[in-house]
Amino acid sequence: MGVIALHPSDLAVASLLILGDALISLVFRLRFHRSLIVAAARMVVQLVAIGFVLRFVFAVGQTWLTLTLIVAMVLVAAREAAARPSRRLRRGGFIISLASVATPALLTCLFALLTAIRPHPLLSPQYAIPLAGIILGNVLNAASIAFSGVFDGVGANAAAIEARLMLGDSYRTAIADLSRDAIRRSMIPIVNQMSAAGVVTLPGIMTGQILAGLDPMEAVKYQILLMFLLAGGSCLASVAAVSLATARLTDPRGRLRLDRLADR
Amino acid sequence: MCNETPLLSVDDLRGPGVGPVSLTLAIGERVAIMGASGAGKSLFLRQLADLDPGEGSLALRGERREALAGPAWRRRVMLVPAQSGWWAPTVDIHVDPSEKAHAATLAHRLRLPDDILTREVRVLSTGERQRLALIRALTRSPDVLLLDEPTSGLDPDAMAAVENLLMEYSREGTGIVMVTHDAGQARRVANRSFVMEKGRLAPAWA
Numbered sequence: 134m135g136v137i138a139l140h141p142s143d144l145a146v147a148s149l150l151i152l153g154d155a156l157i158s159l160v161f162r163l164r165f166h167r168s169l170i171v172a173a174a175r176m177v178v179q180l181v182a183i184g185f186v187l188r189f190v191f192a193v194g195q196t197w198l199t200l201t202l203i204v205a206m207v208l209v210a211a212r213e214a215a216a217r218p219s220r221r222l223r224r225g226g227f228i229i230s231l232a233s234v235a236t237p238a239l240l241t242c243l244f245a246l247l248t249a250i251r252p253h254p255l256l257s258p259q260y261a262i263p264l265a266g267i268i269l270g271n272v273l274n275a276a277s278i279a280f281s282g283v284f285d286g287v288g289a290n291a292a293a294i295e296a297r298l299m300l301g302d303s304y305r306t307a308i309a310d311l312s313r314d315a316i317r318r319s320m321i322p323i324v325n326q327m328s329a330a331g332v333v334t335l336p337g338i339m340t341g342q343i344l345a346g347l348d349p350m351e352a353v354k355y356q357i358l359l360m361f362l363l364a365g366g367s368c369l370a371s372v373a374a375v376s377l378a379t380a381r382l383t384d385p386r387g388r389l390r391l392d393r394l395a396d397r
Numbered sequence: 398m399c400n401e402t403p404l405l406s407v408d409d410l411r412g413p414g415v416g417p418v419s420l421t422l423a424i425g426e427r428v429a430i431m432g433a434s435g436a437g438k439s440l441f442l443r444q445l446a447d448l449d450p451g452e453g454s455l456a457l458r459g460e461r462r463e464a465l466a467g468p469a470w471r472r473r474v475m476l477v478p479a480q481s482g483w484w485a486p487t488v489d490i491h492v493d494p495s496e497k498a499h500a501a502t503l504a505h506r507l508r509l510p511d512d513i514l515t516r517e518v519r520v521l522s523t524g525e526r527q528r529l530a531l532i533r534a535l536t537r538s539p540d541v542l543l544l545d546e547p548t549s550g551l552d553p554d555a556m557a558a559v560e561n562l563l564m565e566y567s568r569e570g571t572g573i574v575m576v577t578h579d580a581g582q583a584r585r586v587a588n589r590s591f592v593m594e595k596g597r598l599a600p601a602w603a
Binding site for chain 2: 291302
């Protein structure tokens with residue numbers, strides 16, 4: 134089975150669907166046509182750009198270049214994870230986000246490269262970069278849900294948390310319910326993804342590999358590996374995000390410091 | 398010698414919207430604080446309970462606040478706010494298992510129904526929550542009770558029951574700092590009364 138190469142004109146035909154959506158938005162005054170077209174244009178430009186970047190990095194095959202690209206991806210993911218919750222830390226939000234996204238993603242990525250995939254060299258770009266990308270995407274999602282759970286949840290639950298503090302409970306005890314809830318919630322997407330995989334949906338990576346001509350069973354094995362990696366990374370990320378975020382909302386006296394949060 | 402050490406000493410306490418305030422509370426003493434809404438009364442109580450960052454010194458029986466961890470301080474200088482918070486669905490979870498009988502006795506004294514501890518928090522009335530929040534604090538035996546309008550939602554009978562109970566605890570040595578809008582209550586309950594204005598205390602009835 135070979136790859137059926139797509140011609141730009143094929144993509145142009147497919148883009149008619151976007152124009153159709155925009156038309157529906159205009160006719161029914163749904164007011165999403167602008168953002169839809171902007172998003173579609175961004176998507177095309179970003180993907181074409183990354184295509185060229187990847188082609189270049191693969192051709193050069195230098196470890197430092199691979200690492201530079203991964204670091205850039207990590208920085209963007211950290212910024213995005215910090216930006217999603219509706220409330221944010223006045224100070225130190227990006228550092229926390231960076232730690233909660235980078236550490237789990239890089240550890241998971243390294244784990245996969247060292248145990249399951251074992252490419253030569255270890256950091257060969259065609260393995261390391263896509264792997265880092267998909268893990269970062271999921272870790273970013275888990276971390277941002279965890280941040281929302283803490284930063285948005287702490288306002289709604291302030292009376293209950295402070296009630297425990299007033300009765301002499303430690304901050305750790307007072308915040309425990311909220312922390313557990315935030316971690317649990319950030320694990321829901323990956324749990325749902327695994328439950329639905331193959332029954333309701335064919336995961337994107339697998340679909341891509343099958344379309345690109347890989348044997349379905351090989352694609353399935355990769356997909357299973359990825360799901361395990363994503364679950365591992367998501368859990369690490371949400372635990373890190375919740376621990377670091379809740380730690381920022383207290384002080385050495387064990388108070389709840391809502392003054393450290395700001396609305397966007 | 399021991400009697401000369403105040404229960405709570407507040408010296409030059411300052412925080413956002415509060416202070417400077419200096420005050421001493423003797424063992425078993427009851428202080429009432431009145432004043433317009435927004436004068437800083439609740440913020441002052443939060444400062445005393447070490448719930449907000451501030452400056453100045455606080456000491457309990459001569460022991461400085463810094464010598465105790467935050468939770469240990471708050472267990473001994475305990476705030477019961479005007480709006481109580483609840484972290485579990487039913488009342489009994491908020492009371493230590495070894496204190497259930499004690500809580501039930503107090504509930505009876507405060508004219509609450511016998512099965513109140515088994516009820517769900519969401520079905521409680523404002524006045525029931527207020528009294529249960531007080532009971533929850535009393536079962537933990539603090540040295541100082543900080544009460545923010547403890548009887549604002551209560552009928553005269555329940556109010557009298559709360560006041561009597563507070564007098565009893567005060568006789569046993571508990572210090573009480575109470576914010577109230579009710580001058581009659583201040584006269585009935587407190588040994589000393591103050592008015593707070595723009596975060597500062599001045600003696601009442603001057």
